[in-house]
Amino acid sequence: MATIIVTENVSIHEDAEKLQKACKGWGTDEKAIINILGHRNAIQRKQIRQAYEELYQEDLIKRLESELSGDFEKAVYRWILDPVDRDAVLANVAIKKAETEFPVIIELSCIYSPEELLAVRRAYQSRYKRSLEEDVAAHTTGDLRKAFACLHHFWWHDIPICNLGAKLHIFFVGLVTTYRYDGPEINETLAKSEADILHEAIKDKIFNHEEVIRILTTRSKAQLKASFNRYRDKHGTSITKMLLKDESNVLQKALHAAIRGIEDPKKYYEKVLRNAIKRSGTDKDALTRVIVTRAEKDLKDLKELYYERNSVALDDAVSKETTGDYKKFLLTLLGKED
Amino acid sequence: MATIIVTENVSIHEDAEKLQKACKGWGTDEKAIINILGHRNAIQRKQIRQAYEELYQEDLIKRLESELSGDFEKAVYRWILDPVDRDAVLANVAIKKAETEFPVIIELSCIYSPEELLAVRRAYQSRYKRSLEEDVAAHTTGDLRKAFACLHHFWWHDIPICNLGAKLHIFFVGLVTTYRYDGPEINETLAKSEADILHEAIKDKIFNHEEVIRILTTRSKAQLKASFNRYRDKHGTSITKMLLKDESNVLQKALHAAIRGIEDPKKYYEKVLRNAIKRSGTDKDALTRVIVTRAEKDLKDLKELYYERNSVALDDAVSKETTGDYKKFLLTLLGKED
Known part of the structure; x- marks a missing residue:
C-alpha cells in the first residue's frame, strides 16, 4: 500500500497559483511546496505542471530547480516528474555514476513489470535521444575495463578477469533489454534443470556465469521463482544464501541483488x-x-x-x-x- | 513498392465460401486458393479468416494445413498469418533449426523498425508463452557449445573458441532484445570514434568483437550508418568489404550480414x-x-x-x-x- 496522503478534489489551478507564490520574490516558501506536492498523486502533479505552464508560460520543474537546492531539490525533482520519466532520469544518473553496481537497473528489470520497463525505455529515448541499452553498454564497457585494468598483472589472469568485466557488462545490458514473458505459465522440467544449472554455476564460481546470466535475463519471473524454489527443495538452502558466500566479486553481488529483487521485491x-x-x-x-x-x-x-x-x-x-x-x-x- | 495485385472491393464472405468449396470433398482446388489469397492484402486475409471461422466454426489456417503440403503449404501458411505472427513463427522455426546463422533474427533487428521488432516479440510471447530472447538464448548457448566442442582439443584453444561461441550467442540475444532509438539525431563525434573502434576490431579479428557487438546491437540505425560512412571516408573501403576477408568465421559472417542489413536492406x-x-x-x-x-x-x-x-x-x-x-x-x- 501507498504512504502518501493524497488530498482529493483539489483545485489544480489554485495549486499552480500557490506554487507560483511560493517561488516568487526573495526566498522560497519550501513549506508550501512540500504541503502541496507531498499530497498530490502522479496525475494531479502532471495536471499542476500543465496548469502552471498555461498560467505562467514557464516550466514549473525548471523553476523549482532554480529555487531549491541539494538533496531537497533532487527529491522534489524526482517526485514531480512523470513516473516513467523519473525512472529514465534515475537510470541515466546511475549510468553516469561510473559504479559497477546498478541497483536502478536491477529494479527496473527484476521488480518492475516488463511493460513498465518498456515504458521507461521509451521515456529514456524521448528524453535523451538514445536508447537506454546503448548508454548502459557504452558506459559499462569502458568503465569496467578501467575497473579491472588494475588486475591485469599476469597474463594468465587476463582471460578470467576480462571475462568478469565483460560478463557484468553483458548482465546489465541483458537486464535492461529484457522483455520478459509475463504470464503465469511455467515449465516444471525446465525449473528443475535450470535450478541444477544455477547450482553448478554457483559451485564453480566463475566459469559458468554465462548460463546464470542467460537464465536471469531472459526467463519470466514466474519461471525464475519456480527454479529458485526447486533449488531450495534440492539443496535445503536458498540460492541467495549460496551466492552470498562470495560477495567480494562484483558480478556475484549484482547477480545476488537481481535474484533478491525477483524473489521478493519488498524484502529487496x-x-x-x-x-x-x-x-x-x-x-x-x-x-x-x-x-x-x-x-x-x-x-x-x-x-x-x-x-x-x-x-x-x-x-x-x-x-x-x-x-x-x-x-x-x-x-x-x-x-x-x- | 509492393508486388501483389490486390483485388479491391472483394466480398469477404464470398472469399470464405470459395475457400471452403476449394477445400471440400476429395482433392483440393489449389488454383482457387492461389487466386483468392494471392490477391488479398493482410487486412483482407485477416477478415477472411474471421469470416471463415464464423461461417464454418473451423480455423481456416488449420484446414489449409491439412489440405496442402510441402513448400506450397509452408508458403500459404506464412502468407495467411498476421504479419507479426508470421514473423514470430519464422523466428521460432529459425531458432529450432540449430544453425549458427540466423538471417531471420538479423532481419528483425537490423531491417525491421524498432516498433516492428517489438510487435513481433509480443506476438512471439502470446503464441509460445515464452519470450523470443529466452528461446534464442537457451538455444544458442547449448548449440553453439556443441558446434564448438569439436574444436576443444587443446587447452590453449579453449578460451578464444569458447569466446567465439559465447560472443555469437551474445550477439544474437543482443539483436533480438534491442529497442533502438529510431530518431534522426546522430552524434558525429561518436560516429568517428566508433568507426575507429570498428576498424581496430576488424583488424584484430578476434579480441575486440565485444565492442563491435555492443555497437551493432545498441546504436540507432542512423548512428550506425554515420559510423559506416566515417569508416568509408577514412579507410577508402566499406566496412563490409573488410569483414568479408574473413568469412570463414561464423561470428564475422553474422556481423557482416547485420551490417549489410543496416546499410542497405534492399541490397541485403x-x-x-x-x-x-x-x-x-x-x-x-x-x-x-x-x-x-x-x-x-x-x-x-x-x-x-x-x-x-x-x-x-x-x-x-x-x-x-x-x-x-x-x-x-x-x-x-x-x-x-x-
Whole structure:
C-alpha cells in the first residue's frame, strides 16, 4: 500500500497559483511546496505542471530547480516528474555514476513489470535521444575495463578477469533489454534443470556465469521463482544464501541483488533502505529513490517490513539521518501527518 | 513498392465460401486458393479468416494445413498469418533449426523498425508463452557449445573458441532484445570514434568483437550508418568489404550480414534471394521468406535490383527453380498476371 496522503478534489489551478507564490520574490516558501506536492498523486502533479505552464508560460520543474537546492531539490525533482520519466532520469544518473553496481537497473528489470520497463525505455529515448541499452553498454564497457585494468598483472589472469568485466557488462545490458514473458505459465522440467544449472554455476564460481546470466535475463519471473524454489527443495538452502558466500566479486553481488529483487521485491527494498540508512553519511540517493518511487505503490508495506527487521520505525530512522526541508519532504511522502 | 495485385472491393464472405468449396470433398482446388489469397492484402486475409471461422466454426489456417503440403503449404501458411505472427513463427522455426546463422533474427533487428521488432516479440510471447530472447538464448548457448566442442582439443584453444561461441550467442540475444532509438539525431563525434573502434576490431579479428557487438546491437540505425560512412571516408573501403576477408568465421559472417542489413536492406534481400536461387537444390525456405515478407512492402524494388545484379528477371529465376502450386503461388505474390 501507498504512504502518501493524497488530498482529493483539489483545485489544480489554485495549486499552480500557490506554487507560483511560493517561488516568487526573495526566498522560497519550501513549506508550501512540500504541503502541496507531498499530497498530490502522479496525475494531479502532471495536471499542476500543465496548469502552471498555461498560467505562467514557464516550466514549473525548471523553476523549482532554480529555487531549491541539494538533496531537497533532487527529491522534489524526482517526485514531480512523470513516473516513467523519473525512472529514465534515475537510470541515466546511475549510468553516469561510473559504479559497477546498478541497483536502478536491477529494479527496473527484476521488480518492475516488463511493460513498465518498456515504458521507461521509451521515456529514456524521448528524453535523451538514445536508447537506454546503448548508454548502459557504452558506459559499462569502458568503465569496467578501467575497473579491472588494475588486475591485469599476469597474463594468465587476463582471460578470467576480462571475462568478469565483460560478463557484468553483458548482465546489465541483458537486464535492461529484457522483455520478459509475463504470464503465469511455467515449465516444471525446465525449473528443475535450470535450478541444477544455477547450482553448478554457483559451485564453480566463475566459469559458468554465462548460463546464470542467460537464465536471469531472459526467463519470466514466474519461471525464475519456480527454479529458485526447486533449488531450495534440492539443496535445503536458498540460492541467495549460496551466492552470498562470495560477495567480494562484483558480478556475484549484482547477480545476488537481481535474484533478491525477483524473489521478493519488498524484502529487496527494505534492505536498500536499511543499507542506505546504516551507511555512515547515509546514502541519500538510495533513500530518496526508494521513497520517491515507492510512495505511491507499496511504501507502507516497506515501512512495516523495516520495523520488523530493525525494531525502529522507518520514519524515525529517516528523521534521525536527514535534516531540514529534505527531511520534511521525505516524512510527508512517508505519510507522516504534520 | 509492393508486388501483389490486390483485388479491391472483394466480398469477404464470398472469399470464405470459395475457400471452403476449394477445400471440400476429395482433392483440393489449389488454383482457387492461389487466386483468392494471392490477391488479398493482410487486412483482407485477416477478415477472411474471421469470416471463415464464423461461417464454418473451423480455423481456416488449420484446414489449409491439412489440405496442402510441402513448400506450397509452408508458403500459404506464412502468407495467411498476421504479419507479426508470421514473423514470430519464422523466428521460432529459425531458432529450432540449430544453425549458427540466423538471417531471420538479423532481419528483425537490423531491417525491421524498432516498433516492428517489438510487435513481433509480443506476438512471439502470446503464441509460445515464452519470450523470443529466452528461446534464442537457451538455444544458442547449448548449440553453439556443441558446434564448438569439436574444436576443444587443446587447452590453449579453449578460451578464444569458447569466446567465439559465447560472443555469437551474445550477439544474437543482443539483436533480438534491442529497442533502438529510431530518431534522426546522430552524434558525429561518436560516429568517428566508433568507426575507429570498428576498424581496430576488424583488424584484430578476434579480441575486440565485444565492442563491435555492443555497437551493432545498441546504436540507432542512423548512428550506425554515420559510423559506416566515417569508416568509408577514412579507410577508402566499406566496412563490409573488410569483414568479408574473413568469412570463414561464423561470428564475422553474422556481423557482416547485420551490417549489410543496416546499410542497405534492399541490397541485403537481393543477396538472400540470389544465394537462395543459386544454391544447388534452391534454399526454398529463404526464397519463401523473402517473397512472403516483402510482397506487400518492397518486393518490386527487390525485383529491379535482382535484375540489375543478375541480368535475369526474378520471376524467371523463380520459375526455373520451383514447380507446381508452390511456383504458381510465388509468381502470384511476385505480381505475375495469369
